[in-house]
Every structure is written in structure tokens, then in C-alpha cells.
Amino acid sequence: MQYQGVLTKMQTEIGEPIQYYLIFESDFIHMNQLLDKKLRIEFVGYQCLACRENKKIYRQGYCYDDFFNRPEVGDWVMRPELSTAHLDVEDRNLEFEKKVQLQPHIVYLANSSNVKVGVTRKSQVPTRWIDQGAHEAIEIVEVPNRYLAGITEVALKEHISDKTNWRTMLKNEIKDEDLVACKNKLKDFIPDEVKQYFVDNGKETELRFPVLKYPDKLKSLNLEKTPEFSGILKGVKGQYLIFDDNTVFNVRNNEGYVVRLTIN
Incomplete structure (x- = not known):
């Protein structure tokens, strides 16, 4: 075939x-x-x-x-803190950027090779976690736009990794972590303007791969x-x-x- x-x-x-x-x-x-x-x-x-x-x-x-021209690959995609649609400021295409940036976003913890912090649109949960090869994940905050998610990630990655070791993930050299405990430890480091969006009742999502x-x-x-x-x-x-x-x-x-x- x-x-x-x-x-x-x-x-x-x-x-x-x-x-x-x-x-x-x-x-x-x-x-x-x-x-x-x-x-x-x-x-x-x-x-x-x-x-x-x-x-x-x-x-x-x-x-x-x-x-270098398409809005789908603007710098704000990889660095959410650079998002400006909430200010009505265009990067490459304001209509597209508003559509993507001005929707609910999640800041999360995922455990693939280690526990890391990340950002995704709410509509991409749990797809984003699957794509990263995470065997467990949990939401930290749910915010109304990409900018707020970005500044939260920047603040939290001072205290926890924002990278996945793809080799460790593929070898399955992983261990289960208490993501609820990790999340609660990070709560104090969330920016003041985002604290109101903390997800209190979140629980871990577990994923199994073929x-x-x-x-x-x-x-x-x-x-x-x-x-x-x-x-x-x-x-x-x-x-x-x-x-x-x-x-x-x-x-x-x-x-x-x-x-x-x-x-x-």
C-alpha cells in the first residue's frame, strides 16, 4: 500500500x-x-x-x-509575551492576530522528560500536551488572551523549566510527579494581574501513548x-x-x- x-x-x-x-x-x-x-x-x-x-x-x-511574512509564524507564536492584539497593535496581520491572541489561553505544567511550564490556546487542550509527549499535565491559569499567558510563563520559568528534553521523552526515562503540589508551589510567582485566573480545582490529566x-x-x-x-x-x-x-x-x-x- x-x-x-x-x-x-x-x-x-x-x-x-x-x-x-x-x-x-x-x-x-x-x-x-x-x-x-x-x-x-x-x-x-x-x-x-x-x-x-x-x-x-x-x-x-x-x-x-x-x-518572515506570514502571521502564523510571527515572533509572538513562540514568545506569547510579545502578543499585542489586546492593544490593537499589529505585528503582521491584526485581523489574524486578534483571532488567535484574543481567545482563552492556558498556562500549564506538563511532564514529558521533566516538569515544564507552557502556554497553549484552551482549544488546544489536550492536543498540545500530546504533541509534547507529556504523560501527565495540569492547568495553572486560564486567561482571556495570549499576552497574559505569556507574561505568566515568563514569570514562572524563573522557577521551573520551559523546555522538554526530547531524548529523555522518547526513551521514556520519566517519573511521575505530583503536579498539583508543583502548581501550588508556583502560585505565589504568578503576576498580580493574573492571580485572579488561577485554576483552583484542576486535576492532572494522564496520557498514554501507542x-x-x-x-x-x-x-x-x-x-x-x-x-x-x-x-x-x-x-x-x-x-x-x-x-x-x-x-x-x-x-x-x-x-x-x-x-x-x-x-x-
Whole structure:
């Protein structure tokens, strides 16, 4: 069975375990059904997610020009504290920025390789936690816009990490933490203008991933250096495919790449 299309981040559904879907323009693949099957990945070319032209991907699925012009990849996306739509100030496209920034956002703790603080739109819970490979997570505050979430994250990361160690996450070298206790310890460090949005009654969300075997060593697949790869799929975690020879492939990091997938 063979498929061809442009890679975008896998879509997910909450379940026991998480359900993963690779979506192409005219088809989709339920990745859970491919566990223990041989999968061949061939690099075909590029297709920018914005202009859809065959241009080399610069970052996040976009060609160079679109990465520096499209509102979807403005600096405020990675640094929420730079959001300005609440002030009616445009970065690249105020209409788009208002649509995204002026909606409820969550500041959370997630445990994937370690406990870290993060920000996401409320509509992206628990998708964001799944994409990070977190096996447990909890909400800290729910605020009405991205700016307030951003300044909260900046304040809290003085006291707790805001990074995930992807190698530790994929090896499953993790331990359960008391996220409620961690959350309560951080409460005093929340900015004054955000304290009213503290989520008092939150409880941990637990997530289980479809992995048959975790790797003990990691080899990251780079399609430009290795345009053809075959391996037996052993798991999916975060946005990574895990193969039997310890190769891991980050689907999200390869958005905009056109690939041919052959399933045996």
C-alpha cells in the first residue's frame, strides 16, 4: 500500500492509547494500525504550507519568504509575551492576530522528560500536551488572551523549566510527579494581574501513548541526508515515529516535505 503527500503534524484523538492520524490532501493514515509493520519513507520534494510552491522549506513548513511574512509564524507564536492584539497593535496581520491572541489561553505544567511550564490556546487542550509527549499535565491559569499567558510563563520559568528534553521523552526515562503540589508551589510567582485566573480545582490529566518498544539509543532521521528509509514502526509519541532500529522521525519538524510512504 502506497501513499504520497505533504507532511503536516499528525492529528490526534484522546484515547487509551492516544490515536494518531497522518493527513494527506486526499487521504489519511491511522498510524496506530501500522505498529509492527514495515514502513518505507521516501523524500520526494517540498511544498510550502503557505504558497504551496516547490520551494525549500526554511522553518515550520514555510519557505524563507513566507516564514518572515506570514502571521502564523510571527515572533509572538513562540514568545506569547510579545502578543499585542489586546492593544490593537499589529505585528503582521491584526485581523489574524486578534483571532488567535484574543481567545482563552492556558498556562500549564506538563511532564514529558521533566516538569515544564507552557502556554497553549484552551482549544488546544489536550492536543498540545500530546504533541509534547507529556504523560501527565495540569492547568495553572486560564486567561482571556495570549499576552497574559505569556507574561505568566515568563514569570514562572524563573522557577521551573520551559523546555522538554526530547531524548529523555522518547526513551521514556520519566517519573511521575505530583503536579498539583508543583502548581501550588508556583502560585505565589504568578503576576498580580493574573492571580485572579488561577485554576483552583484542576486535576492532572494522564496520557498514554501507542508505543510497543521504546528506544535505548536514538538516531534522528533527516530526510535531506537520508532520502530513503525503511523500518518497522514500534511506536508514536509526541510527534515522533519510533522504529525498531532506534531511528526516530519528527513529523512536525518535517512539515512541508513531500514524501511517499509504502506500507508492507
